[in-house]
Amino acid sequence: MPLCDQALPYVRAIAPYQPGKPITQLSRETGIPAERIVKLASNENPLGMSPKAKAALQAAADSLERYPDDFELKAAVAAHTGLDRERIVLGNGSNDLLDIAARVFLAPGRSTVFSRHAFAVYPLASLTAGAELIAVPARNFGHDLDAMRAAVRPDTRLIWIANPNNPTGTFLPYAEIETFLRAIPGDVVVVLDEAYNEYLPAGIDGDSRDWLGEFPNLVITRTFSKIYGLAGLRVGYALASAEVAGLMNRVRQPFNCNNLALAAAAAALGDHEFVARSREVNRAGMEQLTAGFRQLGFEFIPSHGNFVAFRAGDAAAINEKLLRQGVIVRPIAGYGLPEWLRVTIGTEGENRRFLQALEIARE
Numbered sequence: 001m002p003l004c005d006q007a008l009p010y011v012r013a014i015a016p017y018q019p020g021k022p023i024t025q026l027s028r029e030t031g032i033p034a035e036r037i038v039k040l041a042s043n044e045n046p047l048g049m050s051p052k053a054k055a056a057l058q059a060a061a062d063s064l065e066r067y068p069d070d071f072e073l074k075a076a077v078a079a080h081t082g083l084d085r086e087r088i089v090l091g092n093g094s095n096d097l098l099d100i101a102a103r104v105f106l107a108p109g110r111s112t113v114f115s116r117h118a119f120a121v122y123p124l125a126s127l128t129a130g131a132e133l134i135a136v137p138a139r140n141f142g143h144d145l146d147a148m149r150a151a152v153r154p155d156t157r158l159i160w161i162a163n164p165n166n167p168t169g170t171f172l173p174y175a176e177i178e179t180f181l182r183a184i185p186g187d188v189v190v191v192l193d194e195a196y197n198e199y200l201p202a203g204i205d206g207d208s209r210d211w212l213g214e215f216p217n218l219v220i221t222r223t224f225s226k227i228y229g230l231a232g233l234r235v236g237y238a239l240a241s242a243e244v245a246g247l248m249n250r251v252r253q254p255f256n257c258n259n260l261a262l263a264a265a266a267a268a269l270g271d272h273e274f275v276a277r278s279r280e281v282n283r284a285g286m287e288q289l290t291a292g293f294r295q296l297g298f299e300f301i302p303s304h305g306n307f308v309a310f311r312a313g314d315a316a317a318i319n320e321k322l323l324r325q326g327v328i329v330r331p332i333a334g335y336g337l338p339e340w341l342r343v344t345i346g347t348e349g350e351n352r353r354f355l356q357a358l359e360i361a362r363e
């Protein structure tokens with residue numbers, strides 16, 4: 001039998017993750033100098049990283065011969081969240097934590113529930129573990145929690161919820177999630193992915209951590225890739241009951257977060273000024289982009305993240321025309337939204353470049 005036929009059938013069925021196009025790649029393809037390219041494709045922080053994180057990173061570069069020690073970052077996350085360190089799991093990006101959760105609770109013969117148009121890593125991590133996917137139709141582009149609850153089968157062991165969701169930016173009020181948690185059997189894990197939590201405006205940022213005491217089946221994941229501006233370092237954390245965190249820590253690679261990531265993340269967590277500035281740039285940029293969409297006549301999905309999905313029509317053609325003008329956004333056909341593109345909120349100047357390019361692209 002050919003070698004690849006010997007691979008696990010559920011692994012062979014996986015569609016590879018499609019990342020945003022790197023700046024250097026577009027530069028090679030078009031000859032546009034890298035410094036003239038605007039990348040708004042991967043929900044990265046347009047302000048870069050926190051200056052405090054950068055200083056910590058540079059200091060940590062002096063001890064890379066040592067294996068990582070996660071004591072300090074766990075202490076920082078514990079202080080930040082008010083939870084004991086036994087309830088914290090660190091990940092090589094929160095992606096790693098999603099994968100770890102899947103490997104702890106999913107396997108062939110088990111099923112997992114997620115929403116259509118939800119983050120691509122949920123089916124990826126679930127298929128890698130061999131589980132059967134139950135994709136629930138969306139409601140107004142967001143999670144339909146009632147339908148998700150109804151889709152739970154006796155063999156369902158894990159449910160994925162992104163709040164806010166990527167790529168749609170939809171947000172579930174905390175009361176709805178709480179009602180959902182009460183209705184879900186206690187032996188089914190609910191992974192609540194809060195990668196964009198820090199972008200929520202004051203007033204709707206209820207606190208999911210409060211549920212951890214009541215729901216030992218809840219796993220909350222957060223990341224340093226988005227508002228903290230550390231996507232390239234790969235670091236995130238999960239909050240769970242001590243029992244579930246203990247299981248996840250068994251599956252985790254012993255040194256899954258490197259020294260530089262640990263040091264930078266701990267410093268970033270304490271840089272409240274940078275977080276506040278990032279949030280403000282995002283708020284202003286959201287206004288700028290949505291005003292632009294209204295003016296140009298593009299439908300968009302109101303978003304609670306640092307990105308907006310808009311209906312481009314012939315999205316592939318519009319995307320190509322944007323690329324030729326040196327603007328990279330994200331096609332989301334792979335998320336079941338073939339007419340839509342997702343744009344990350346950039347600086348004022350980047351947003352302007354994008355809107356100008358979009359005006360030209362639609363002609």
Ligand SMILES: *Cc1c(COP(=O)(O)O)cnc(C)c1O
Pocket residue numbers: 043092093094095096119162165166193195222223224225226231234235236
């Ligand atoms: C960006 C993102 C993440 C974070 O991924 P990292 O691995 O932490 O970089 C997780 N979930 C969602 C929904 C995201 O959009």
